[in-house]
Amino acid sequence: MPNFEEKAQIIQLPKFLDERGNLSVLESGKHVPFEIRRTYWIYDVPGGCLRGSHAFRTEKEFIVALSGSFDVVVHDGTEEKRHSLSRSYYGLYLPPMHWRTLDNFSTNSLALVVSSADFSEEDYIRDFDEFIREVRK
Numbered sequence: 001m002p003n004f005e006e007k008a009q010i011i012q013l014p015k016f017l018d019e020r021g022n023l024s025v026l027e028s029g030k031h032v033p034f035e036i037r038r039t040y041w042i043y044d045v046p047g048g049c050l051r052g053s054h055a056f057r058t059e060k061e062f063i064v065a066l067s068g069s070f071d072v073v074v075h076d077g078t079e080e081k082r083h084s085l086s087r088s089y090y091g092l093y094l095p096p097m098h099w100r101t102l103d104n105f106s107t108n109s110l111a112l113v114v115s116s117a118d119f120s121e122e123d124y125i126r127d128f129d130e131f132i133r134e135v136r137k
């Protein structure tokens, strides 16, 4: 499996261009550096709204803009970086202990999130100061 573990980063996915329409794919261990356990998606986001604003203690995620565009603002405990997603053949890999906020959603955008874990509220850190305390430990 590729060793992406520590750093949030954009990963390019394969794209099969075809005059009948294009196709892209993501596979555990090849493009996404974890075993996929769960998939969810965020859609119908009203203009100006934010999603996320939390970190996970152990969960890893991979986020793709399947349609439209949005930004993912990622804080690693030291610095913040804004990643703009607008193509369905790019994904953002997020390791554990990265604070992330999704914003700047375009009309009809669709955010696909694949996750390494079952949903667990205990894995969330929803307070930024608590995140900073835990990440700097």
Ligand code: TYD
Binding pocket: 038, 040, 050, 051, 052, 053, 054, 119
């Ligand atoms: P949450 O991850 O808190 O989204 P956001 O940070 O964007 O507000 O999810 C919102 C709610 O959806 C959460 O309180 C419970 C529910 N939920 C599930 O039941 N299963 C899931 O896999 C996810 C991602 C959310």
